[in-house]
Amino acid sequence: xxxxxxxxxxxxxxxxxxxxxxxxxxxxxxxxxxxxxxxxxxxxxxxxxxxxxxxxxxxxxxxxxxxxxxxxxxxxxxxxxxxxxxxxxxxxxxxxxxxxxxxxxxxxxxxxxxxxxxxxxxxxxxxxxxxxxxxxxxxxxxxxxxxxxxxxxxxxxxxxxxxxxxxxxxxxxxxxxxxxxxxxxxxxxxxxxxxxxxxxxxxxxxxxxxxxxxxxxx
Numbered sequence: 001x002x003x004x005x006x007x008x009x010x011x012x013x014x015x016x017x018x019x020x021x022x023x024x025x026x027x028x029x030x031x032x033x034x035x036x037x038x039x040x041x042x043x044x045x046x047x048x049x050x051x052x053x054x055x056x057x058x059x060x061x062x063x064x065x066x067x068x069x070x071x072x073x074x075x076x077x078x079x080x081x082x083x084x085x086x087x088x089x090x091x092x093x094x095x096x097x098x099x100x101x102x103x104x105x106x107x108x109x110x111x112x113x114x115x116x117x118x119x120x121x122x123x124x125x126x127x128x129x130x131x132x133x134x135x136x137x138x139x140x141x142x143x144x145x146x147x148x149x150x151x152x153x154x155x156x157x158x159x160x161x162x163x164x165x166x167x168x169x170x171x172x173x174x175x176x177x178x179x180x181x182x183x184x185x186x187x188x189x190x191x192x193x194x195x196x197x198x199x200x201x202x203x204x205x206x207x208x209x210x211x212x213x214x215x216x217x218x
Contacts, residue, residue, distance in 0.1 A: 001026075048106040052113050060119050063172045063179075064107060065126040124172055124179040131168040136187035149217025162198060163216060170194045 001021045005013055022030070055062070098104075111121045124131075133141040137153055144151075144164070151167050153160045174186035205218055212218050 044100075044102055045105070045109075048102070048109050051106065052110045055110065056113060060114065060117055061122065062110065062114070063122040063124055063175065065129070065131065065172065066123045067104075067126065122179060124175050128180045129172065129175060129182055131171045131182070132164065134171055134182050136171065136174075136182065136184050136191070139184055149215065162195075163202060165215065166198050166201065170198075 001023060002018075004018055005016050005020070007013055107121060114120055130141055133143055135142060135151075135153065137155055149164050151162045151164055153162065170190075171182050171187065174183050174190060175181065176183045202218070205212065205216065
């Protein structure tokens with residue numbers, strides 16, 4: 001119904017500003033989509049509120065990384081090739097999952113609830129803390145591929161495996177007062193208890209009948 005909007009080869013004319021002509025069926029489907037999006041938004045907001053309330057029963061101090069969610073939704077600019085398959089890597093990043101889960105909205109809700117208790121979210125500096133790279137055993141930083149879901153440490157000849165996201169959460173928990181660097185002494189003092197809880201949680205997830213989160217690497 002809008003031939004003026006397309007080129008002869010069926011590609012879209014991005015510079016065409018003519019008004020779209022919509023059929024009754026199109027308008028009906030468009031309204032149905034709007035309603036589905038409204039339901040999804042309300043369902044997600046209710047879910048976020050329930051989760052925030054559950055967290056607040058566990059404590060009132062929460063540490064999160066400052067994240068540029070808009071940046072994570074954008075497609076990658078560089079064209080790269082997969083070393084294993086020799087094929088071009090997809091340029092899409094986390095747009096769909098971020099739109100569905102809306103983590104930024106959840107943190108907004110949590111922070112709003114914390115303000116009732118004169119508290120607020122503790123936002124650590126992502127770029128200086130480098131939670132995904134830091135090793136508190138050796139006090140060094142090592143870059144990892146996103147596909148590497150486990151940290152493997154060699155401590156006194158013993159190989160120790162720690163799930164990457166859980167270890168990052170442990171490091172973020174132990175940042176300094178300025179929240180711009182991991183406090184190694186805090187890590188050393190709290191590591192033993194963390195490792196016990198870490199191992200229990202991994203076993204719980206493995207034995208659970210619920211769908212496994214792919215990013216956990218289990």
